[in-house]
Amino acid sequence: MATKTNPVFWSFLLIFTVLLSCKEERQIKRESPGDLFPGLFEAVQSAGIFPDSKTFTDCVPKRDPHKILEDFKKEKGKPGFDLKKFAEKNFELPEHAGEEYKTNIKAGVEPHINELWNVLTRKPDKYVQYSSLISLPYSYVVPGGRFREVYYWDSYFTMLGLEESRRIDLVENMVNNFAYLIRTYGFIPNGNRTYYLTRSQPPYFSLMLQLLMNNKAGKADSVLIANRDVLEKEYHFWMNTVNEKDTASAHVVRLQDSVVLNRYFDAGDWPREEAYHEDITTAAQSTGSKADAYRQLRSGAESGWDFSSRWFADASNLRTIRTTDIIPVDLNCLLYNLEMTLVKAYNREGDKKAREHMQRQADRRKRAVIQYCWDNKTGWFRDYNWRKQQQTGILSLAGVYPLYFGLASEGQAARVAVMLNSQFLKAGGLVSTLQNTGQQWDAPNGWAPLQWMAIKGLMEYKKNALAAEIADRWSRQNIRVFNKTGKLLEKYNVTDTTLIAGGGEYPNQDGFGWTNGVLLKILRMDLQKK
Known part of the structure; x- marks a missing residue:
């Protein structure tokens, strides 16, 4: 048996740690289609050779990207060059999820849903080099159609149905997949695609965990404690900030009275790869810089509400999108629930200091949501524009979240x-x-x-x-x-x-x-x- 003084053991441990770190680093730095195919990617997306901008981002190259790019550079200037045929020759096109399924309407809607779980379920992914798909270790359910990968906040509502169908196995697998993503990347991406690695989606993981706990009789505490580190990492993702002196930094906004609330914020300031043509068009119409327009669009996508008048400066035009100016009532209610779930985890572990700290954080957030988002005049919870220091003029269903989480x-x-x-x-x-x-x-x-x-x-x-x-x-x-x-x-x-x-x-x-x-x-x- 190896001991602390055994040099062979420590050498092996060091090598194993380095290899594990390298493996994780390779996965974290996986390149998106735009990174792999500079020039070709922009040409395909700008030409609109596929009706849906997401099609090319989900294509899998049939051979080494460098060789594809070399051929593209040689052939693109030749007479009669056909960009679409070039793409179809060098890439495998994706399928729509569930497109071959035939519905038996007479059987009724509930049997239809129960059958669709199998149609929309994907087995654990096999790693495919140069694919934009981030492989997941457990089976999962995709939304359907063009959405052929797992999506973060979609999955909680899918799980509600899986619970009714007694597919707790799938619920647990999906929770484990999201825990894997948080442990690997520090957050849950919008979906398991490399081009989504700059943003998350509404943080529903704590609700997913609670749903699983409710269906694990006698094991709820162990499920919670096993995922405490995951809850902490996601909380850190939303609460981490670059410069504490800034009014707003990444997802964090500091208001005048030292209250901290959150906003949506995508780390990228370039066109979304899966909506490249659309973003180029919108940014061209924007009155501000293109980089800022791209970040606003990306941040709107992180909200899940892509797109809505909630984010618009003039309440009607996408080109006036100002997502990062808005403190969304729903996001902060979700983070309140995350804080309260951590309170429960710390309480189970007997960590009084951590529990009391997180309870204070949750209490502060609750008071702030009421203070900044409740509009007594209309009787509604509104989003808050921190730049203008006033509530937005839009009434949206985000206003029901304080009821769902018991803040009202x-x-x-x-x-x-x-x-x-x-x-x-x-x-x-x-x-x-x-x-x-x-x-x-x-x-x-x-x-x-x-x-x-x-x-x-x-x-x-x-x-x-x-x-x-x-x-x-x-x-x-x-x-x-x-x-x-x-x-x-x-x-x-x-x-x-x-x-x-x-x-x-x-x-x-x-x-x-x-x-x-x-x-x-x-x-x-x-x-x-x-």
Whole structure:
């Protein structure tokens, strides 16, 4: 047996540590398609040879990128050069998730959802050199359509349905995948693609962990303690800052009274590779610098609300996007829950000092959300523009998050319920905002995750009648479309239930992970209108 004085043991340990570090470093520095194919990437994306900008980012090169680039440089200037044929010759094109699946409408929507879990499940990834896909060690569920990889906040709402289908094995696998990503990269990327490594998405990991704990009878504490380091790393990602003297740095904003709240912030200031043409076009119309426009667009993508009038300076035009100026009420409620989950973890471990510190952090955040985001005039929780030192003029469903996490008073919850009923509730469910801008996270569209946050938030304050009405209208719209098309969609037009949802950078996608999850959860709820 090796001992502390055994030089062979320590030499072996040093070599093993270095190799492990190198392996992790190689994975962390994996290059994106734009890095691997400079010149060719921009040419393909600018030419629009694929209808969807995401197609080329998900292609897998058939041979060494250097050789592909050499051939491109030799051939591009020749008469008759066909860029599309060159791309198709040198790259394997991606498939749409679930596109070959045929629906049996007569079987009903619940059997359809249960079958789709298998269709949308991906086995543990095998590493493919030069692919933009970040390989994950456990199986996982993708949303569907063009979204052929796992997505961070989508996955929580997918897990709600997996729980109802008693697929706790998949829930646990997905939690373990996200823990792996945090331990490897320090955060959960937007999705498991190299071109997403500059940003995260709304931090739902603590909610995922709580869901898993609720389904691990007798093992909840061990699950929590085993993932304490993961919770801490994600918290550090959101709370880490470059310069403590700055008013705003990365995800952190310091307000005048020393209160610290958070914003969305992408580390990149270049066009999103998966939306290259779209970002180039928007930046060209921006009144500011192109680099700043790219960062604002990227940060909007980190929010998951890509895109919405929530982020616009003039409430209507994408070219005025100012995401990093906004302190979002929903993000800070999610981080409050992360802090409270860490409080619970420290309490389980008997770490009184850490528990008391994190409880103070959570209490400060709660007070700050109420102070800066509650609008007593309208009876709604609004986002806060820290540059203008005032709440934004946009009413959005992000305002229900303080109810979901129990931050609101009874009086505030009652007023939010009135606003939901009078302003947001439409024939097919809740509209995301009251603005109709042509963006997909504005009117007339409704989205499954926001319906769920509103329904559960109302139930926290015993507003069951309104919660039941929202659930009923939303599920009826889902099923109405399913009976006509055999599909469950990414988003819905909730204002005119005869029309499909529109807006955004790509067509409405079917599949669809979070719609399936929320719908199944609603259908299994015993929620009476009383």
